[in-house]
Amino acid sequence: MTLKVCNPTRRHIIKGLGAATLLSPFCTLPAWAAKSRRLYVDGLSFLPNDINDVKASKLDAFIADISAIETIEQSDGTKNYKRTYKACFNSIQQAAKTVTDNPEVYLQGLTGADIDNARAQQRTAVYFQIQGADCVEADGIVTKGKPSLWPQLDSLHQHGLRVLQLTHHYGNRFAGGALDNNGNQGVNKPLTDAGRELIAALNQKNILIDVSHSSEQTALDTAKASQSPIVLSHGAARHFVNHARCSSDNIIRAVADTGGVFGVFMMSFWLTNNAPPTIEDYIKQIEYVARVGGVDCAAVANDFPLRGQENLLALNNNNSEGVKEYLDWWHSLQSKNVLGFDVVPKHVVIPELNHIDRMSRIDDALKKARFKSSDRDRFMGGNWQRVLKKVLV
Secondary structure, three states, rough: OOOOOOOOOOOOOOOOOOOOOOOOOOOOHHHHHHHHHHOOEEEEOOOOOOHHHHHHHOOOOEEEOOOEEEEOOOOOOEEEEEEEEEHHHHHHHHHHHHHHHHOOOOOEEEOOHHHHHHHHHHEEEEEEEOOOOHHHOOOOOOOOOOOOOOHHHHHHHOEEEEEEEEOEEOOOOOOOOOOHEEOOOOOOOOOOOOOOOOHHHHHHOEEEEEEOOOOHHHHHHHHHHOOEEEEEEEEEEOOOOOOOOOOOHHHHHHHHOOOEEEEOOOOOOOOOOOOOHHHHHHHHHHHHHHHHHHOOOOOEEOOOOOOHHHHHHHOHHHHHHHOHHHHHHHHHHHOOOOOOOOOOOOOOOOOOHOOOOOOHHHHHHHOOOOOHHHHHHHHHHHHHHHHHHHOOO
8 A cells, every 4th residue: 555645844754763872781683683673662551560561562662651640520520630740750760660670671761762772682662651741730830030940840851751741631731631622612722821831841851742632722732832743642533433532634734744643542432433343443543644644644552551451351352341441431521512422432442452462463454454564664663763763862
């Protein structure tokens, strides 16, 4: 399959992966051997409890959500999950220790070049992400005309934070959330003045900005405000499922125009309304994002643990049973008329992809769908690598 490459004026394409300079006691592969394997990068997962899952996943790198969550009961009866500074600071310290304690498996990703280093050393680069800027809510306060200070952000960055999501589902003082978009009121909150200050600080600190879970206007505003590529690390195209958590063509194009990446995730109720969901439904999402944003935009993400959604695995991927755990939350948003929650989900996972070997299976499915080898290189990891090298310097 041949896809047309869009070429928006703001897109920055980094050509060539370059060779890593290795000064390490770890066993390394010859350069030709490392390059002979297709690069696999996952746009969002979690540090596994079983360290053996890392090798089994075949990943060269992944972005890991290391957030710690506090559940907040909102005034309308729905729940929000905030990542506070205290909780996330403790969590990022624990995550860093996990990586340090397993040097034969992990290399903590601090710059984009660490993907090359990890791959040559037969390790996996892991980049720490927090899903929501609530972790820096006390930062960026302007007083008497003095520049904003970001001590909490500085602290998290020092401990390894390299990707920050602006919000999670609901808005905060920086940004609007996707689920603020009430069907009756048409709420679509923009990036705030504080959010613009945060964008500038993230650009200055070379932290990758993630607009997953943001409202449409926030995502579009962020694309315009950022001087560096932005990503939507895990999401899906609204073309297939008309839902507030899915992204319009405008968002896909806006992310692509910055030189960024849109990661298609594994939550099947946001990938397709068809039942049962299949791997072909996932490939259609990748193809669509590539057609709208260009082949340099589409990528793979997860949003489940490396081995898959645990409860569904325990149920042998029985979606009709597994979906029940989501229904109370779904109905609470349905009662608020949030876009898309009127359609009750029938599934959670694509059984073929709720598996530790999903990356190979996606790669094989792309080949079966007749995608060019060079496009598969991009989708399976090359696009993530390009953006990480551009931003994390």
